[in-house]
Amino acid sequence: MHKKLFYEYAVIRVVPKVERGEFVNVGIILFCKTARYIGMKYEIDREELSGYSSELDIDLLLQTIASFKTMAYGESGGGEISRLDMVERFRWLTAVRSTCLQTSTPQHGFTTDPVRTLEMLFDEYVGDDV
Template sequence: MSAPSSFDYAVVRVVPRVEREEFVNAGVILFCLERDFLGARIALDRERVRAIFPGADLDTIEEHLRSIPLICAGGEGSGPIGRLSARERFHWLVAPRSTIVQVSPVHAGLCDDPERALEHLVDRMVRLPAER
């Protein structure tokens, strides 16, 4: 069995009113250089967003969120950012922003399987216990 690999991750947040700094966790981006893995899972809870901002344009927010896994995958259909290396795409995705879709600070961890680690983080950081 191989040794665990280090990875970096950030939680994707929806911040409907940036000036209030209230947010709903909506997904996770995970990068594992050693395993050549860059992936994201999005699990937006529309009702939680509506609870803090009833007027949120959820269709537009979801459209922006859908671009994150596409950029992680790279290649055709992922735009100019998708043509960068995985490391460069990760750093672009986790750069601080003052928009409705933001990310947490980057955190680190160890895993044997980045895909499984990503799902675990989404369960732990994004989904409510009843959704797991």
């Protein structure tokens, strides 16, 4: 029997017009301290997002979410955030913000395979929406 590992995750959302509060789920970030794992998966549908607001700069959004991923994985180019430990990076990325790129409140669960769980959560919360 595989050991159950505690994990946390948040849904990554694009909020085209913050004042309206509408959002589109575009990704998942998952953190599992015991497995020393952090993973992120996202997909951006330009056509869908442009339907929400003609003012949304999708190229800038793509750059922003790519830097989000750089920070999540602790890669060079992610500034000071990339140099934080995995827990602090996850907390920073899932902090409440009022920008067009936000995350849900972190949720949690147990898994035997964080990579597979990331894929399952992506399919459930983003899946065919993109």
